[in-house]
Amino acid sequence: MGFRRELKPNIYSVGAVDWDRRLFDELILLPDGTSYNAYLVKGSEKTALIDTVDPTMTDVLLKNLEELEVEDINYVVANHAEQDHSGSIPQVLEVYTSAKVVCTPKCKAMLKDLLVIPEDKFITVKDGETLSLGDKTLEFIHAPWVHWPETMLTYLKEDKILFTCDFLGSHLATSDLFVTDKATVYEAAKRYYAEIMMPFRITIRKNMEKTKNLAIAIIAPSHGPIHNKPDFILDAYRDWASDDVKNEVIVPYISMHGSTKKMVDYFVEALIERGITVRQFNLSETDIGKLAMALVDAATIVIGSPTVLVGPHPKVIYAACLANALRPKLKFASIIGSYGWGGRMVEQLAGMIPNLKVEILDPVVIKGVPKEDDFKALDRLADEIADKHKEYDILN
Secondary structure (H helix, E strand, O other), X not given: OEOOEEEEOOEEEOOEEEOOOOEEOOOEEOOOOEEEOOEEEEOOOOEEEEOOOOHHHHHHHHHHHHHOOOOOOOEEEOOOOOHHHHOOHHHHHHHOOOOEEEEOHHHHHHHHHHHOOOHHHEEEOOOOOEEEOOOOEEEEEEOOOOOOOOOEEEXXXXXXXXXXXXXXXXXXXXXXXXOOOHHHHHHHHHXXXXXXXXXXXXXXXXXXXXXXXXXXXXXXXXXXXXXXXXXXXXXXXXXXXXXXXXXXXXXXXXXXXXXXXXXXXXXXXXXXXXXXXXXXXEOOOOOHHHHHHHHOOEEEEEEEEEEEOOEEOHHHHHHHHHHHHHOOOOOEEEEEEEEOOXXXXXXXXXXXXXXXXXXXXXXXXXXXXXXXXXXXXXXXHHHHHHHHHHHOOOOO
């Protein structure tokens, strides 16, 4: 579904809403669908289309442009080469034959590889370069690794609009042009940050510095609603991308015959008794996106697993690999679990999280069902975590 709506005079949202999409990149769950936002900027002399839409929605974009009676497009600004934003560029160029693709040099190379766009269709821009549309001026801000190496942002000076593509977006299908339900958007934006942006949080901080002196009235991302109160999303990203952690322990676990579950139940109660917030995830049925969101703020992760043959359960392996890939700002980690006759679960799990800059606390891995001494060991681990959080000045 498409919506043709005016953000400001001569500035339109012309993208598409995908209410039914539930999986992105065959990897990321989309519980609330998504949108592919594209924007048309009509200057007194030139017209620019900022980003396009996923190839599945090309007809929606072209229909929106047709119904706005757009006769000519001079520039197609490609902030990002990923196909959910760039995938309709070839079709746009077929309809608007005089249009040129404006992008970073790295984006040009990627678009040639991904979409086979001809060399003579490109205009590459440097960081800080501007492009006049007559009474409107576009400024291009290179923002590499947010979240691909070729990404840039586009700033419309006169109207104080920052077009951020994937940056500051949210996978959320909605009929609202602007943010209206802050709680819903916050959760969707945090999930989006956790699953896509969190591995690049250090780079994100640097790129946010590049925009801090801009007068920004509107942030227009390429997924989700538009922010006409930009501090809402900017403040959230400053928090998420900071080094600050909360007094929280994340416990992703799985149990095959009940022993690890008994350990987890006891351990979670022990942490709560010590004033620590706990988020527990049964990996046999959990929404991995929820786990990713929980990892954004937490100080500690404790992985619970039985031993399968000589190693951790496969679903625990997946969770460990996810945490390693997302690189959250965790400070501490440990492992609890049970085995039948032996194995190398601890060594294998520890080797799966080299990207986590954490202090490893002594694991509690036991034989069979937990016994009195095993529960005491879990109490000691809970005490150690509480002490570590206190040392880190985050224990309430």
